[in-house]
Amino acid sequence: MSTVAAAPRALRNRRTPRPRRIRPARIALHAFLIATVALWLFPLLWAIYAALRPVSETIINGYLSWPKTLNFNNFTTFWTEADLPYFYLNTLVIVVPAVILTLLLASMVAFCCTQFSWKFNLVVLMLFIAGNLLPPQVIIVPLYWVYLHTPIASFGSIDIGRFSFALFSDNGLLYDQYIGIILIHVVFQTGFATFVLSNYMKTITKEITESALVDGANVLRIWWSVILPLCRPALAAMATLLFTFIYNDFFWALLLLKTGDKRPITSALSNLAGEFFVNNNLIAAGALLAAIPPIIVFIALQKHFVAGLTLGSTKG
Amino acid sequence: MKVRRALEARKLELPFLETDLPLNLDLSRRDILKIAGYGSLAAFIAACGGSPTTTSGSTTGGTMSIGSYQSDPGVKAGLADIVNAFTTANGGTKVTVNTVSHNIFQDTINAYLQGTPEDVFTWFSGHRMRFFADKGLATPIDDVWDAVKSNYTGAFATAVKGNDGHVYAVPTDYYPWAVFYRKDVFAAKGYTVPTNWDDFKALCAKMKTDGLSPIAMGQNDGWPAQGTFDIINLRLNGYDFHTRLLVGQEKWTDPKVTAVFKKWAEITQYYSPAPNGTTWQQAADKLLRKQAGMYVLGLFVSDEFKASGKQADVDQLDFFPFPDLGTQFDAEKALDAPIDVYMMSKKSPTLSKDSGQAKAFLQFMATGSAQGLFFKQAPGSIPTANNADTSTYTPLQKKAQQIVSAAGKITQYFDRDSRPDFAGANGMQSFLKTFIANPQADPTSLQGKMQQFWDSLPAEV
Numbered sequence: 001m002s003t004v005a006a007a008p009r010a011l012r013n014r015r016t017p018r019p020r021r022i023r024p025a026r027i028a029l030h031a032f033l034i035a036t037v038a039l040w041l042f043p044l045l046w047a048i049y050a051a052l053r054p055v056s057e058t059i060i061n062g063y064l065s066w067p068k069t070l071n072f073n074n075f076t077t078f079w080t081e082a083d084l085p086y087f088y089l090n091t092l093v094i095v096v097p098a099v100i101l102t103l104l105l106a107s108m109v110a111f112c113c114t115q116f117s118w119k120f121n122l123v124v125l126m127l128f129i130a131g132n133l134l135p136p137q138v139i140i141v142p143l144y145w146v147y148l149h150t151p152i153a154s155f156g157s158i159d160i161g162r163f164s165f166a167l168f169s170d171n172g173l174l175y176d177q178y179i180g181i182i183l184i185h186v187v188f189q190t191g192f193a194t195f196v197l198s199n200y201m202k203t204i205t206k207e208i209t210e211s212a213l214v215d216g217a218n219v220l221r222i223w224w225s226v227i228l229p230l231c232r233p234a235l236a237a238m239a240t241l242l243f244t245f246i247y248n249d250f251f252w253a254l255l256l257l258k259t260g261d262k263r264p265i266t267s268a269l270s271n272l273a274g275e276f277f278v279n280n281n282l283i284a285a286g287a288l289l290a291a292i293p294p295i296i297v298f299i300a301l302q303k304h305f306v307a308g309l310t311l312g313s314t315k316g
Numbered sequence: 317m318k319v320r321r322a323l324e325a326r327k328l329e330l331p332f333l334e335t336d337l338p339l340n341l342d343l344s345r346r347d348i349l350k351i352a353g354y355g356s357l358a359a360f361i362a363a364c365g366g367s368p369t370t371t372s373g374s375t376t377g378g379t380m381s382i383g384s385y386q387s388d389p390g391v392k393a394g395l396a397d398i399v400n401a402f403t404t405a406n407g408g409t410k411v412t413v414n415t416v417s418h419n420i421f422q423d424t425i426n427a428y429l430q431g432t433p434e435d436v437f438t439w440f441s442g443h444r445m446r447f448f449a450d451k452g453l454a455t456p457i458d459d460v461w462d463a464v465k466s467n468y469t470g471a472f473a474t475a476v477k478g479n480d481g482h483v484y485a486v487p488t489d490y491y492p493w494a495v496f497y498r499k500d501v502f503a504a505k506g507y508t509v510p511t512n513w514d515d516f517k518a519l520c521a522k523m524k525t526d527g528l529s530p531i532a533m534g535q536n537d538g539w540p541a542q543g544t545f546d547i548i549n550l551r552l553n554g555y556d557f558h559t560r561l562l563v564g565q566e567k568w569t570d571p572k573v574t575a576v577f578k579k580w581a582e583i584t585q586y587y588s589p590a591p592n593g594t595t596w597q598q599a600a601d602k603l604l605r606k607q608a609g610m611y612v613l614g615l616f617v618s619d620e621f622k623a624s625g626k627q628a629d630v631d632q633l634d635f636f637p638f639p640d641l642g643t644q645f646d647a648e649k650a651l652d653a654p655i656d657v658y659m660m661s662k663k664s665p666t667l668s669k670d671s672g673q674a675k676a677f678l679q680f681m682a683t684g685s686a687q688g689l690f691f692k693q694a695p696g697s698i699p700t701a702n703n704a705d706t707s708t709y710t711p712l713q714k715k716a717q718q719i720v721s722a723a724g725k726i727t728q729y730f731d732r733d734s735r736p737d738f739a740g741a742n743g744m745q746s747f748l749k750t751f752i753a754n755p756q757a758d759p760t761s762l763q764g765k766m767q768q769f770w771d772s773l774p775a776e777v
Contacts, residue, residue, distance in 0.1 A: 056625030258428050260416035271417040274388040277619035
C-alpha cells in the first residue's frame with residue numbers, strides 16, 4: 001500500500017513543486033546579487049549624494065545626515081572654476097592621437113608576427129609582451145633626461161582660444177610637450193595592445209592572407225584592407241581599454257609636463273584641493289564629471305566591445 | 317639633399333614624365349613615406365641648432381616668468397593682481413605665470429627645478445629652501461635682500477639664509493600655529509585661557525567633566541601631530557636643540573626626546589576619539605560644532621570655519637599661544653610660523669635674459685603694498701613686510717601678527733625644517749601615529765626606530 005501510494009506522490013513531487021524547492025536558493029542568490037550591486041554602487045551613490053550637497057551643510061551636520069539643500073552648484077562651480085572644458089580638451093589632444101597611433105603600430109606588429117612565418121616571429125612578439133612587464137617607474141630617471149635632451153623642431157602651433165597645441169614643441173624639447181606625453185603613452189601601451197591583437201589575429205586563418213597575396217595585394221594593403229577590418233571588434237575593445245588607461249593617467253603628465261595649463265583632466269581635479277582646505281563635495285562633483293568621457297566611449301563602442309569578447313570564444 | 321638628389325635622378329631616368337602633371341611622379345606609397353620621413357628629419361635637424369639668446373641690460377620692460385603653486389581661486393587671483401601691478405610699475409614687463417596645483421607642485425619640485433623651471437618660483441622657507449640652495453638649483457639673491465631687508469624683522473632675515481650664508485628667498489607671507497578655541501564656549505563655561513602646563517591640564521580635565529572633547533586631534537594624514545611635537549620640543553628643549561634634531565645633528569634616542577613624549581602623553585587622554593582616523597578638517601568640525609574645546613593647529617583652521625558659511629562662527633574663533641612648560645626656553649616664545657617665499661631658479665632657460673626683471677619682481681614682492689594685494693584675496697596668511705597695511709586686519713590676524721613678532725625664534729614646521737623623506741608618511745608621520753595610538757607605551761623603543769630610520773636614509777645631496 002504504502003509503496004503504491006508513495007509512487008504517485010513522488011511523481012507529483014517531482015513535477016510540480018520543483019520551482020518551489022529551488023526558491024530558497026534563488027532568494028539567497030538574489031539577496032546576494034542585490035547586496036553585491038548595492039556594495040558596488042554605494043561609493044558612486046555616496047559621491048553623487050555628497051556632490052549634490054553644499055559643503056557648508058556637511059561641515060555643520062556631517063556627511064551622515066539628511067539633506068536640507070540639494071543642488072547642482074558644486075557641478076557648475078567645478079565646471080567654471082576648474083576650467084573644465086579646457087582640461088577636457090587637454091586630455092583629448094593626448095588621448096585620441098595616442099590611441100590611434102598605438103592601435104596602428106600594435107596591429108602592424110601583431111599582423112607581421114601572426115600572418116607571416118619568419119625567423120624572429122616569436123622573439124619579436126615576446127619582446128613586445130615583455131615590455132609590458134616593465135614597471136614604468138623604473139626608467140623614470142633616464143627617461144626624464146632623455147626628454148630634457150631631445151631637441152624637437154618648432155613649426156608654430158595650432159591655437160584655439162587659450163588652448164595652444166605646439167607643432168611639435170614650443171620650447172625646442174620633448175619635455176613639457178603634448179607630443180612627449182603622446183609618445184610615451186604609445187610606447188607603453190603598444191606592448192599590451194600587440195599582445196591582445198596578435199591573440200585575436202591568430203584566430204584569422206592564414207588562407208585569407210594567402211588568397212589576398214595571390215590576388216596581388218602587397219603587405220600593407222593586406223594589413224589595411226583585409227586584416228584590420230576583420231579585427232574591428234578587437235580594435236574597438238582595445239580602443240575602449242586604451243582610452244580608459246590613457247585618460248586615467250596621472251603619472252606621466254605629472255613627471256614629463258611642468259606647465260599646469262598643459263596637464264590633463266586628472267590634474268584639474270587636484271587643482272581644486274587647496275594647500276590645506278579641501279572641499280570634498282566639490283571634488284566629488286569633479287570626479288563624477290571627469291568620469292563621464294570614458295563612459296561615453298564605452299557606450300559608443302560597446303556593440304563592438306561585446307562582439308570582441310564573444311567572437312573569439314566561439315572560434316575555439 | 318639626399319631626397320632632392322633622388323628626385324632629380326628619377327626625373328633624369330624618366331624624362332617623358334615631364335609632360336604629365338608635374339606632381340604626378342611615379343611614386344609608390346613607400347616613396348612618399350620615405351620623402352616625408354627624410355623631409356621631417358631634415359627639418360628636425362635644421363631646428364636643432366641653439367637659439368640665440370639676447371641679453372638686455374634693462375630691468376624694466378622685457379619679460380619674466382613665475383612658477384606658482386598658488387592654485388586655489390583666492391590665492392591665484394591674489395598673484396594675478398600682484399603681477400598686474402608689477403607690470404604697470406615696471407615699464408610693462410610681460411609676466412607669464414605657470415600655475416600648478418599646490419600639491420603637485422610640491423611633489424614634483426625636484427624634477428621641476430632640474431628641468432626647465434620658470435625664472436621665479438613660489439616655495440617655502442626652512443630646510444626645504446636650504447636643500448635646493450645646497451643642490452645649486454636656486455640662485456642667491458643677496459643684492460635683492462640688501463635692497464629690501466630694512467622692511468623685515470630679524471627672524472625673517474634668518475629664515476631666508478642658505479647654509480652657505482647667502483640669501484635665497486624673499487618672504488611674502490606666513491601663518492602661526494597656536495591653540496585655537498571658541499570664545500563663546502569659553503565664555504559660557506567660564507573657562508580662562510591657560511598660560512602654564514598645569515592650568516592647561518586642569519582646563520582639559522574640567523572640559524572632560526563638562527562633556528567636551530578637550531583637545532581635537534585629526535592625525536589621519538600624519539602631519540597635524542607634528543605641530544604638537546614641535547611646540548613641546550621647543551618649550552622643553554629649546555630652539556637650538558629642536559632645529560639640530562630635525563636635521564640629524566642630535567640623536568632621536570636622546571633622553572630629551574623621551575621627555576617630550578612623556579610630557580605629551582600627559583595630555584593625549586584628552587584627545588578627541590579616534591584621532592588616527594580623523595582628518596584635520598573633521599577635527600576642525602568638532603571645534604566648530606562645539607564638541608571639542610581646543611585645537612592645536614595653524615591659522616588655516618579658519619578656512620574650515622569660513623567654508624561653513626556662517627560668519628558668526630568665524631567671529632568666535634580665537635587662539636592663545638601654547639602654554640609654558642616651566643623651563644628656561646619658555647622665554648624664547650618660539651613657535652611654528654611657516655613662511656612662504658619667492659625664490660629665483662637656476663636652470664631657467666630664460667633666466668640669463670630675464671634676471672633683471674626677475675630681481676625687480678622679487679624686490680616688488682617685498683613691499684607691503686604688493687603683499688597687501690595678495691592678502692586682500694587670500695586672508696589666510698599674514699604679510700611679512702614691516703610696511704604692510706594692518707588697518708584691514710581682523711582681530712584674529714592682528715593677534716597672529718602680534719604673537720609672531722613677539723616670538724624670539726621662529727621655526728617652519730616639522731616637515732619644512734626636516735628632510736622630506738624623514739618627515740613623510742614612512743617616517744615621522746607613521747611614528748607619531750604609533751605614538752598617538754598608544755601614548756602610554758615606553759617611548760624609547762619608538763625613538764630607537766626613529767633613529768634607525770634616520771640612519772637608513774641615503775645622504776641627502
